[in-house]
Amino acid sequence: MSKTTILYQHGTLALLVPGLFRGTMRMGDLLTHGDTGIGTGEGLDGELLILDGTPYQVTSDGVVHVVDDEFLLPFASVHHAAFKPLMTVEDVSADDLEALILEQGHFANTFFAVTVKGTFTCMTTRAVARNMAPDATLASAAENQSQFVADHVSGTLLSYYSPELFNGAAVGGFHAHFLTEDQSMGGHVLQYDVEKADVAIQLFDTLEQHLPTSDPDFMAHDFSNDDVNGVIKKAE
Amino acid sequence: MSKTTILYQHGTLALLVPGLFRGTMRMGDLLTHGDTGIGTGEGLDGELLILDGTPYQVTSDGVVHVVDDEFLLPFASVHHAAFKPLMTVEDVSADDLEALILEQGHFANTFFAVTVKGTFTCMTTRAVARNMAPDATLASAAENQSQFVADHVSGTLLSYYSPELFNGAAVGGFHAHFLTEDQSMGGHVLQYDVEKADVAIQLFDTLEQHLPTSDPDFMAHDFSNDDVNGVIKKAE
Numbered sequence: 001m002s003k004t005t006i007l008y009q010h011g012t013l014a015l016l017v018p019g020l021f022r023g024t025m026r027m028g029d030l031l032t033h034g035d036t037g038i039g040t041g042e043g044l045d046g047e048l049l050i051l052d053g054t055p056y057q058v059t060s061d062g063v064v065h066v067v068d069d070e071f072l073l074p075f076a077s078v079h080h081a082a083f084k085p086l087m088t089v090e091d092v093s094a095d096d097l098e099a100l101i102l103e104q105g106h107f108a109n110t111f112f113a114v115t116v117k118g119t120f121t122c123m124t125t126r127a128v129a130r131n132m133a134p135d136a137t138l139a140s141a142a143e144n145q146s147q148f149v150a151d152h153v154s155g156t157l158l159s160y161y162s163p164e165l166f167n168g169a170a171v172g173g174f175h176a177h178f179l180t181e182d183q184s185m186g187g188h189v190l191q192y193d194v195e196k197a198d199v200a201i202q203l204f205d206t207l208e209q210h211l212p213t214s215d216p217d218f219m220a221h222d223f224s225n226d227d228v229n230g231v232i233k234k235a236e
Numbered sequence: 237m238s239k240t241t242i243l244y245q246h247g248t249l250a251l252l253v254p255g256l257f258r259g260t261m262r263m264g265d266l267l268t269h270g271d272t273g274i275g276t277g278e279g280l281d282g283e284l285l286i287l288d289g290t291p292y293q294v295t296s297d298g299v300v301h302v303v304d305d306e307f308l309l310p311f312a313s314v315h316h317a318a319f320k321p322l323m324t325v326e327d328v329s330a331d332d333l334e335a336l337i338l339e340q341g342h343f344a345n346t347f348f349a350v351t352v353k354g355t356f357t358c359m360t361t362r363a364v365a366r367n368m369a370p371d372a373t374l375a376s377a378a379e380n381q382s383q384f385v386a387d388h389v390s391g392t393l394l395s396y397y398s399p400e401l402f403n404g405a406a407v408g409g410f411h412a413h414f415l416t417e418d419q420s421m422g423g424h425v426l427q428y429d430v431e432k433a434d435v436a437i438q439l440f441d442t443l444e445q446h447l448p449t450s451d452p453d454f455m456a457h458d459f460s461n462d463d464v465n466g467v468i469k470k471a472e
Contacts, residue, residue: 014401106455110447165250165404165459205449211346213441219342223401 004082007111007160007204008033011075012169012211014228015218016044019137023072024212027055030076031069033208036113038158038177039076041067044141045130047187049158049177050078056179058187060129060146064179074212077160077170083115083200090196091121097194098174101161101201109163111204114174116157118197123150125178125187139231148185155180157189157197162207168228169209240318243347243396243440244269247311247447248405250464251454252280255373259308260448263291266312267305269444272349274394274413275312277303280377281366283423285394285413286314292415294423296365296382300415310448313396313406319351319436326432327357333430334410337397337437345399347440350410352393354433359386361414361423375467384421391416393425398443404464405445 010025023042030039035053040046046059048067057065086104089097097116102108125148131141159176166172179186212218246261259278266273271289276282282295284303293301322340325333333352338344361384367377395412402408415422448454 012401106452109455109457109459110449163459165248165464168401169405203449205447207443207445207447209443209445211441211443213346213439216342219345221345223345223399228401 004080004202005204006206006208007077007079007113008208008210009077009170010073010210013075013171013232014168014223014226016075016138017226017228017231018221018223019135019141020218020221021074021132021136022215022217023074024215025073025076026069027067027071027073028069030073030078031055034078034080036081036158037076037078038160038175039073040128041130042072042074043130043132044128047127047177048073048076049179049186051156051158051179056183056186058125058127060127060144062127062146062148062185064183064186079113079202079204081202083113083202086199086201088196088198089194092194094192101199107161107203111163111207112161113202114159114161115200116159116194116197119152119154119195121152121193121195123153123155123178124148124191125185126190127187139234147190148187150180150185152195153180153185155186157192166207168232171232240316240438241440242442242444243313243315243349244444245313245406245446246309249311249407249468250404250459250462252311252374253462253464253467254457254459255371255377256454256457257310257368257372257377258451258453259310260451261309261312262305263303263307263309264305266309266314267291270314270316272317272394273312273314274396274411275309276364277366278308278310279366279368280364283363283413284309284312285415285422287392287394287415292419292422294361294363296363296380298363298382298384298421300419300422315349315438315440317438319349319438322435322437324432324434325430328430330428337435343397343439347399347443348397349438350395350397351436352395352430352433355388355390355431357388357429357431359389359391359414360384360427361421362426363423375470383426384423386416386421388431389416389421391422393428402443404468407468
Protein backbone atom coordinates (compact mmCIF):
# COMPACT_ATOMS: atom_id res chain seq x y z
CA MET A 1 0.00 0.00 0.00
CA SER A 2 1.59 3.24 -1.10
CA LYS A 3 0.78 6.38 0.85
CA THR A 4 -0.11 9.16 -1.55
CA THR A 5 -0.06 11.91 1.10
CA ILE A 6 3.67 11.59 1.78
CA LEU A 7 6.43 13.56 0.06
CA TYR A 8 9.71 11.70 0.55
CA GLN A 9 12.91 13.73 0.39
CA HIS A 10 16.44 12.33 0.52
CA GLY A 11 19.10 14.84 1.52
CA THR A 12 18.59 18.58 1.84
CA LEU A 13 19.33 21.52 -0.39
CA ALA A 14 21.45 22.85 2.49
CA LEU A 15 23.93 19.99 2.18
CA LEU A 16 24.54 20.81 -1.49
CA VAL A 17 25.57 24.39 -0.60
CA PRO A 18 29.02 23.47 0.81
CA GLY A 19 29.52 20.77 -1.86
CA LEU A 20 28.39 17.56 -0.18
CA PHE A 21 27.67 16.05 -3.60
CA ARG A 22 28.34 12.36 -2.84
CA GLY A 23 25.56 10.07 -4.02
CA THR A 24 24.06 8.68 -0.83
CA MET A 25 21.01 6.82 -2.15
CA ARG A 26 20.58 4.33 -5.00
CA MET A 27 17.85 5.11 -7.53
CA GLY A 28 16.45 1.62 -6.89
CA ASP A 29 15.95 2.49 -3.21
CA LEU A 30 14.56 5.93 -4.01
CA LEU A 31 11.93 4.38 -6.30
CA THR A 32 10.53 2.35 -3.39
CA HIS A 33 9.33 5.73 -2.03
CA GLY A 34 7.61 6.93 -5.19
CA ASP A 35 7.06 6.67 -8.93
CA THR A 36 7.25 10.43 -9.54
CA GLY A 37 9.94 12.91 -8.57
CA ILE A 38 12.91 15.15 -9.20
CA GLY A 39 16.54 15.13 -8.09
CA THR A 40 20.16 15.37 -9.13
CA GLY A 41 22.98 12.85 -9.58
CA GLU A 42 26.23 12.43 -7.65
CA GLY A 43 28.38 15.53 -8.25
CA LEU A 44 25.24 17.44 -9.35
CA ASP A 45 25.38 15.24 -12.45
CA GLY A 46 22.41 16.49 -14.43
CA GLU A 47 18.75 16.99 -13.62
CA LEU A 48 16.49 14.05 -12.83
CA LEU A 49 12.80 13.68 -13.56
CA ILE A 50 10.93 10.52 -12.58
CA LEU A 51 7.65 9.97 -14.39
CA ASP A 52 5.53 6.81 -14.08
CA GLY A 53 8.44 5.06 -12.39
CA THR A 54 10.97 5.83 -15.14
CA PRO A 55 13.97 7.96 -14.04
CA TYR A 56 15.16 10.33 -16.77
CA GLN A 57 18.43 12.23 -16.44
CA VAL A 58 19.21 15.33 -18.50
CA THR A 59 22.98 15.81 -18.55
CA SER A 60 24.79 19.07 -19.24
CA ASP A 61 25.31 18.08 -22.90
CA GLY A 62 21.52 18.15 -23.24
CA VAL A 63 21.15 14.39 -23.71
CA VAL A 64 18.25 12.61 -21.99
CA HIS A 65 19.17 9.23 -20.45
CA VAL A 66 17.19 6.64 -18.53
CA VAL A 67 19.31 5.74 -15.49
CA ASP A 68 19.44 2.37 -13.75
CA ASP A 69 18.85 1.29 -10.14
CA GLU A 70 22.56 1.74 -9.25
CA PHE A 71 22.51 5.45 -10.13
CA LEU A 72 23.43 7.46 -7.01
CA LEU A 73 21.77 10.67 -5.81
CA PRO A 74 22.70 13.19 -3.09
CA PHE A 75 19.27 14.89 -3.22
CA ALA A 76 15.84 13.93 -4.51
CA SER A 77 12.11 14.37 -3.87
CA VAL A 78 9.67 11.60 -4.79
CA HIS A 79 6.10 10.51 -4.13
CA HIS A 80 3.48 8.03 -5.25
CA ALA A 81 1.40 9.82 -7.88
CA ALA A 82 -2.31 10.44 -7.25
CA PHE A 83 -2.84 13.78 -8.94
CA LYS A 84 -6.24 15.44 -9.22
CA PRO A 85 -7.17 17.73 -12.13
CA LEU A 86 -7.02 21.38 -11.03
CA MET A 87 -7.58 23.45 -14.17
CA THR A 88 -6.76 23.96 -17.83
CA VAL A 89 -4.77 27.06 -18.66
CA GLU A 90 -3.88 28.93 -21.86
CA ASP A 91 -1.29 31.60 -22.59
CA VAL A 92 0.07 32.08 -19.09
CA SER A 93 3.58 32.79 -17.87
CA ALA A 94 5.29 30.71 -15.20
CA ASP A 95 4.79 33.42 -12.57
CA ASP A 96 1.11 33.85 -13.43
CA LEU A 97 0.53 30.09 -13.37
CA GLU A 98 2.15 29.75 -9.93
CA ALA A 99 -0.03 32.59 -8.63
CA LEU A 100 -3.13 31.00 -10.22
CA ILE A 101 -2.40 27.67 -8.55
CA LEU A 102 -2.07 29.31 -5.12
CA GLU A 103 -5.36 31.16 -5.74
CA GLN A 104 -7.27 27.89 -6.23
CA GLY A 105 -7.20 27.06 -2.52
CA HIS A 106 -5.27 27.31 0.72
CA PHE A 107 -2.28 25.22 -0.29
CA ALA A 108 0.61 27.49 0.69
CA ASN A 109 1.20 26.05 4.18
CA THR A 110 1.71 22.46 3.09
CA PHE A 111 3.77 20.52 0.57
CA PHE A 112 2.20 19.71 -2.80
CA ALA A 113 3.11 18.57 -6.28
CA VAL A 114 1.82 19.93 -9.57
CA THR A 115 2.02 18.56 -13.09
CA VAL A 116 1.61 20.86 -16.07
CA LYS A 117 1.04 18.74 -19.19
CA GLY A 118 0.58 20.32 -22.58
CA THR A 119 2.29 22.67 -24.98
CA PHE A 120 4.63 25.48 -24.06
CA THR A 121 5.32 28.49 -26.28
CA CYS A 122 8.75 28.67 -24.71
CA MET A 123 10.64 26.49 -22.22
CA THR A 124 14.07 27.32 -20.78
CA THR A 125 15.88 24.68 -18.72
CA ARG A 126 19.37 24.11 -17.40
CA ALA A 127 21.50 21.12 -16.47
CA VAL A 128 24.57 21.30 -14.26
CA ALA A 129 27.75 19.39 -15.22
CA ARG A 130 29.08 16.69 -12.88
CA ASN A 131 31.64 18.10 -10.46
CA MET A 132 33.29 15.97 -7.78
CA ALA A 133 36.25 18.30 -7.17
CA PRO A 134 37.05 18.40 -3.44
CA ASP A 135 36.64 22.17 -3.28
CA ALA A 136 33.42 22.35 -5.31
CA THR A 137 30.41 24.15 -3.83
CA LEU A 138 26.88 24.59 -5.10
CA ALA A 139 27.76 28.09 -6.27
CA SER A 140 30.97 27.07 -8.08
CA ALA A 141 29.46 23.92 -9.61
CA ALA A 142 26.41 25.83 -10.83
CA GLU A 143 28.70 28.05 -12.90
CA ASN A 144 29.32 25.07 -15.17
CA GLN A 145 25.83 24.51 -16.49
CA SER A 146 24.17 24.47 -19.88
CA GLN A 147 20.93 26.19 -20.78
CA PHE A 148 18.44 24.82 -23.27
CA VAL A 149 15.61 26.68 -24.96
CA ALA A 150 12.73 25.10 -26.87
CA ASP A 151 9.82 26.84 -28.60
CA HIS A 152 6.37 25.34 -29.11
CA VAL A 153 7.22 22.14 -27.30
CA SER A 154 4.97 19.49 -25.74
CA GLY A 155 5.86 17.86 -22.47
CA THR A 156 5.39 17.41 -18.75
CA LEU A 157 6.53 19.83 -16.08
CA LEU A 158 6.65 18.47 -12.52
CA SER A 159 6.86 21.04 -9.74
CA TYR A 160 7.11 20.59 -5.98
CA TYR A 161 5.94 23.36 -3.69
CA SER A 162 7.37 23.64 -0.16
CA PRO A 163 6.21 26.08 2.54
CA GLU A 164 8.68 28.91 3.19
CA LEU A 165 9.30 27.46 6.69
CA PHE A 166 11.16 24.54 5.05
CA ASN A 167 13.35 26.67 2.76
CA GLY A 168 16.89 25.36 3.19
CA ALA A 169 15.79 21.77 3.76
CA ALA A 170 13.84 22.03 0.48
CA VAL A 171 13.37 24.89 -1.97
CA GLY A 172 10.79 27.25 -0.45
CA GLY A 173 8.11 27.81 -3.11
CA PHE A 174 8.05 25.98 -6.44
CA HIS A 175 10.88 23.80 -7.82
CA ALA A 176 10.24 22.33 -11.28
CA HIS A 177 11.86 19.92 -13.71
CA PHE A 178 10.66 19.29 -17.28
CA LEU A 179 10.79 16.66 -20.02
CA THR A 180 9.46 16.93 -23.56
CA GLU A 181 6.93 14.39 -24.77
CA ASP A 182 9.49 12.94 -27.22
CA GLN A 183 12.07 12.81 -24.39
CA SER A 184 14.54 14.87 -26.40
CA MET A 185 14.92 17.87 -24.07
CA GLY A 186 14.41 18.77 -20.43
CA GLY A 187 16.10 19.76 -17.18
CA HIS A 188 15.70 22.09 -14.24
CA VAL A 189 13.10 24.68 -15.26
CA LEU A 190 14.28 28.29 -15.36
CA GLN A 191 11.45 29.96 -17.28
CA TYR A 192 8.45 29.05 -19.44
CA ASP A 193 5.22 30.23 -20.97
CA VAL A 194 2.27 27.87 -21.30
CA GLU A 195 0.45 27.70 -24.62
CA LYS A 196 -2.22 25.29 -23.39
CA ALA A 197 -1.89 22.76 -20.58
CA ASP A 198 -3.77 20.69 -18.04
CA VAL A 199 -2.71 21.37 -14.47
CA ALA A 200 -3.11 18.66 -11.83
CA ILE A 201 -2.31 18.84 -8.12
CA GLN A 202 -1.53 16.44 -5.29
CA LEU A 203 -1.47 17.70 -1.69
CA PHE A 204 0.69 16.06 0.96
CA ASP A 205 0.21 16.12 4.72
CA THR A 206 3.63 14.64 5.48
CA LEU A 207 7.23 15.39 4.58
CA GLU A 208 9.37 12.31 5.12
CA GLN A 209 12.80 13.94 5.37
CA HIS A 210 15.58 11.35 5.08
CA LEU A 211 19.15 12.40 5.91
CA PRO A 212 22.37 10.69 4.70
CA THR A 213 23.49 9.78 8.22
CA SER A 214 25.82 7.07 6.90
CA ASP A 215 27.90 9.69 5.06
CA PRO A 216 30.68 10.74 7.48
CA ASP A 217 31.34 13.95 5.51
CA PHE A 218 27.72 15.03 5.95
CA MET A 219 27.69 14.13 9.62
CA ALA A 220 30.98 15.95 10.33
CA HIS A 221 30.28 19.11 8.34
CA ASP A 222 29.95 22.40 10.21
CA PHE A 223 26.99 24.12 8.54
CA SER A 224 27.06 27.16 10.81
CA ASN A 225 29.07 29.28 8.37
CA ASP A 226 27.21 28.28 5.19
CA ASP A 227 24.98 30.96 3.74
CA VAL A 228 22.33 28.40 2.86
CA ASN A 229 19.46 30.79 2.13
CA GLY A 230 21.61 33.19 0.12
CA VAL A 231 23.16 30.53 -2.10
CA ILE A 232 19.86 28.71 -2.66
CA LYS A 233 18.14 31.93 -3.72
CA LYS A 234 20.90 32.53 -6.25
CA ALA A 235 21.26 28.95 -7.54
CA GLU A 236 17.59 27.93 -7.67
CA MET B 237 7.44 -3.61 12.69
CA SER B 238 8.27 -0.25 14.21
CA LYS B 239 10.99 1.83 12.61
CA THR B 240 13.36 3.07 15.28
CA THR B 241 15.22 5.49 12.98
CA ILE B 242 12.19 7.74 12.44
CA LEU B 243 11.29 10.80 14.49
CA TYR B 244 7.60 11.57 13.94
CA GLN B 245 6.46 15.15 14.47
CA HIS B 246 2.86 16.37 14.33
CA GLY B 247 2.49 20.10 13.74
CA THR B 248 5.30 22.63 13.85
CA LEU B 249 6.55 25.07 16.45
CA ALA B 250 5.91 27.78 13.85
CA LEU B 251 2.15 27.19 13.92
CA LEU B 252 2.06 27.76 17.68
CA VAL B 253 3.62 31.23 17.28
CA PRO B 254 0.45 32.94 15.92
CA GLY B 255 -1.78 30.91 18.27
CA LEU B 256 -2.92 27.95 16.16
CA PHE B 257 -3.49 25.95 19.36
CA ARG B 258 -6.35 23.69 18.20
CA GLY B 259 -5.76 20.02 18.97
CA THR B 260 -5.36 18.37 15.57
CA MET B 261 -4.30 14.85 16.53
CA ARG B 262 -5.69 12.37 19.05
CA MET B 263 -3.22 10.88 21.53
CA GLY B 264 -4.36 7.44 20.40
CA ASP B 265 -3.28 8.19 16.84
CA LEU B 266 -0.02 9.79 17.98
CA LEU B 267 0.88 6.67 19.96
CA THR B 268 0.77 4.57 16.75
CA HIS B 269 3.93 6.51 15.77
CA GLY B 270 5.87 5.94 18.97
CA ASP B 271 5.95 4.94 22.62
CA THR B 272 8.21 7.82 23.67
CA GLY B 273 7.81 11.55 23.13
CA ILE B 274 6.96 15.08 24.14
CA GLY B 275 4.23 17.55 23.21
CA THR B 276 1.57 19.92 24.43
CA GLY B 277 -2.23 19.79 24.70
CA GLU B 278 -4.89 21.80 22.88
CA GLY B 279 -4.55 25.45 23.94
CA LEU B 280 -0.99 24.73 25.11
CA ASP B 281 -2.64 22.80 27.94
CA GLY B 282 0.34 21.60 29.91
CA GLU B 283 3.49 19.71 29.01
CA LEU B 284 3.36 16.11 27.78
CA LEU B 285 5.91 13.38 28.29
CA ILE B 286 5.34 9.91 26.87
CA LEU B 287 7.41 7.15 28.46
CA ASP B 288 6.99 3.43 27.67
CA GLY B 289 3.71 4.20 25.91
CA THR B 290 2.15 6.09 28.85
CA PRO B 291 1.31 9.76 28.15
CA TYR B 292 1.81 11.99 31.20
CA GLN B 293 0.55 15.58 31.23
CA VAL B 294 1.86 18.17 33.69
CA THR B 295 -0.71 20.96 33.97
CA SER B 296 -0.03 24.51 35.11
CA ASP B 297 -1.22 23.65 38.64
CA GLY B 298 1.71 21.22 38.82
CA VAL B 299 -0.46 18.09 38.82
CA VAL B 300 0.68 15.09 36.76
CA HIS B 301 -2.14 13.32 34.88
CA VAL B 302 -2.20 10.31 32.58
CA VAL B 303 -4.27 11.36 29.56
CA ASP B 304 -6.47 9.10 27.43
CA ASP B 305 -6.55 8.34 23.71
CA GLU B 306 -9.05 11.17 23.04
CA PHE B 307 -6.66 13.83 24.36
CA LEU B 308 -5.93 16.32 21.54
CA LEU B 309 -2.55 17.82 20.64
CA PRO B 310 -1.50 20.62 18.29
CA PHE B 311 2.19 19.68 18.47
CA ALA B 312 4.14 16.59 19.47
CA SER B 313 7.29 14.60 18.72
CA VAL B 314 7.32 10.83 19.22
CA HIS B 315 9.38 7.78 18.28
CA HIS B 316 9.72 4.09 18.98
CA ALA B 317 12.36 3.79 21.70
CA ALA B 318 15.61 1.94 20.98
CA PHE B 319 18.11 3.91 23.04
CA LYS B 320 21.76 2.94 23.37
CA PRO B 321 23.81 3.73 26.48
CA LEU B 322 26.11 6.71 25.84
CA MET B 323 27.74 7.55 29.16
CA THR B 324 27.26 8.01 32.89
CA VAL B 325 27.70 11.54 34.18
CA GLU B 326 28.09 13.13 37.60
CA ASP B 327 27.81 16.73 38.76
CA VAL B 328 27.24 18.41 35.41
CA SER B 329 25.07 21.35 34.44
CA ALA B 330 22.54 21.20 31.62
CA ASP B 331 24.79 23.23 29.31
CA ASP B 332 27.83 21.09 30.04
CA LEU B 333 25.86 17.88 29.51
CA GLU B 334 24.56 19.08 26.15
CA ALA B 335 28.09 19.97 25.08
CA LEU B 336 29.38 16.59 26.35
CA ILE B 337 26.74 14.73 24.32
CA LEU B 338 27.69 16.59 21.13
CA GLU B 339 31.36 15.80 21.80
CA GLN B 340 30.68 12.03 21.82
CA GLY B 341 30.25 11.90 18.06
CA HIS B 342 29.10 13.73 14.96
CA PHE B 343 25.41 13.95 15.85
CA ALA B 344 24.72 17.65 15.27
CA ASN B 345 23.49 17.35 11.67
CA THR B 346 20.74 14.85 12.34
CA PHE B 347 17.82 14.41 14.69
CA PHE B 348 18.34 12.39 17.87
CA ALA B 349 16.77 11.70 21.23
CA VAL B 350 18.48 11.50 24.59
CA THR B 351 17.30 10.18 27.92
CA VAL B 352 18.96 11.27 31.16
CA LYS B 353 17.89 8.94 33.96
CA GLY B 354 19.11 9.44 37.50
CA THR B 355 19.20 12.04 40.22
CA PHE B 356 19.29 15.78 39.76
CA THR B 357 20.61 18.22 42.36
CA CYS B 358 18.18 20.76 40.97
CA MET B 359 15.43 20.62 38.33
CA THR B 360 13.40 23.63 37.15
CA THR B 361 10.41 23.05 34.88
CA ARG B 362 7.44 25.03 33.64
CA ALA B 363 3.93 24.25 32.45
CA VAL B 364 1.80 26.63 30.42
CA ALA B 365 -1.90 27.12 31.29
CA ARG B 366 -4.55 26.23 28.71
CA ASN B 367 -5.48 29.23 26.57
CA MET B 368 -8.01 29.02 23.74
CA ALA B 369 -8.72 32.77 23.55
CA PRO B 370 -9.13 33.78 19.89
CA ASP B 371 -6.35 36.36 20.15
CA ALA B 372 -3.89 34.19 22.06
CA THR B 373 -0.38 33.79 20.67
CA LEU B 374 2.57 31.69 21.82
CA ALA B 375 4.11 34.78 23.45
CA SER B 376 0.91 35.84 25.25
CA ALA B 377 -0.02 32.30 26.33
CA ALA B 378 3.50 31.65 27.62
CA GLU B 379 3.07 34.55 30.06
CA ASN B 380 0.57 32.42 31.98
CA GLN B 381 2.83 29.59 33.07
CA SER B 382 3.91 28.09 36.35
CA GLN B 383 7.44 27.19 37.32
CA PHE B 384 8.35 24.26 39.51
CA VAL B 385 11.64 23.63 41.28
CA ALA B 386 12.73 20.36 42.85
CA ASP B 387 15.99 19.59 44.64
CA HIS B 388 17.64 16.17 44.82
CA VAL B 389 15.01 14.52 42.70
CA SER B 390 15.09 11.27 40.72
CA GLY B 391 13.49 10.98 37.34
CA THR B 392 13.73 10.80 33.56
CA LEU B 393 14.54 13.67 31.24
CA LEU B 394 13.73 13.14 27.57
CA SER B 395 15.33 15.56 25.12
CA TYR B 396 15.03 15.83 21.35
CA TYR B 397 17.80 17.44 19.35
CA SER B 398 17.05 19.00 15.96
CA PRO B 399 19.62 20.41 13.52
CA GLU B 400 19.59 24.22 13.31
CA LEU B 401 18.32 23.93 9.69
CA PHE B 402 14.97 22.75 11.06
CA ASN B 403 14.56 25.48 13.66
CA GLY B 404 11.04 26.82 13.24
CA ALA B 405 9.59 23.48 12.21
CA ALA B 406 11.10 22.03 15.40
CA VAL B 407 13.20 23.60 18.16
CA GLY B 408 16.76 23.89 16.81
CA GLY B 409 19.03 22.28 19.40
CA PHE B 410 17.76 20.46 22.48
CA HIS B 411 14.14 20.46 23.72
CA ALA B 412 13.53 18.52 26.94
CA HIS B 413 10.64 17.45 29.17
CA PHE B 414 10.98 15.78 32.57
CA LEU B 415 9.07 13.57 34.97
CA THR B 416 10.10 12.49 38.45
CA GLU B 417 10.34 8.80 39.25
CA ASP B 418 7.36 9.06 41.60
CA GLN B 419 5.41 10.96 38.90
CA SER B 420 4.78 13.87 41.25
CA MET B 421 6.52 16.66 39.32
CA GLY B 422 7.64 17.44 35.81
CA GLY B 423 7.14 19.65 32.75
CA HIS B 424 9.09 21.52 30.09
CA VAL B 425 12.69 21.67 31.30
CA LEU B 426 14.12 25.16 31.90
CA GLN B 427 17.26 24.35 33.87
CA TYR B 428 18.88 21.48 35.77
CA ASP B 429 22.03 20.09 37.29
CA VAL B 430 22.74 16.38 37.20
CA GLU B 431 23.89 14.69 40.40
CA LYS B 432 24.40 11.30 38.76
CA ALA B 433 22.66 9.93 35.68
CA ASP B 434 22.86 7.45 32.84
CA VAL B 435 22.66 9.07 29.42
CA ALA B 436 21.33 7.09 26.47
CA ILE B 437 21.00 8.18 22.84
CA GLN B 438 18.98 7.21 19.78
CA LEU B 439 19.90 8.63 16.37
CA PHE B 440 17.30 9.10 13.64
CA ASP B 441 17.89 9.29 9.90
CA THR B 442 14.34 10.46 9.13
CA LEU B 443 12.04 13.23 10.27
CA GLU B 444 8.46 12.36 9.46
CA GLN B 445 6.89 15.82 9.56
CA HIS B 446 3.09 15.62 9.65
CA LEU B 447 1.08 18.82 9.11
CA PRO B 448 -2.53 19.45 10.25
CA THR B 449 -3.82 19.91 6.70
CA SER B 450 -7.41 19.21 7.78
CA ASP B 451 -7.39 22.31 10.02
CA PRO B 452 -8.72 25.18 7.86
CA ASP B 453 -7.25 27.80 10.22
CA PHE B 454 -3.78 26.34 9.76
CA MET B 455 -4.17 26.07 6.00
CA ALA B 456 -5.47 29.65 5.65
CA HIS B 457 -3.00 31.36 7.99
CA ASP B 458 -0.52 33.84 6.50
CA PHE B 459 2.76 33.03 8.24
CA SER B 460 4.77 35.64 6.35
CA ASN B 461 4.49 38.26 9.11
CA ASP B 462 5.11 35.93 12.05
CA ASP B 463 8.50 36.33 13.73
CA VAL B 464 8.82 32.58 14.18
CA ASN B 465 12.51 32.45 15.06
CA GLY B 466 12.33 35.41 17.41
CA VAL B 467 9.34 34.15 19.38
CA ILE B 468 10.65 30.57 19.59
CA LYS B 469 13.98 31.77 20.94
CA LYS B 470 12.16 33.71 23.65
CA ALA B 471 9.53 31.08 24.52
CA GLU B 472 11.65 27.93 24.37
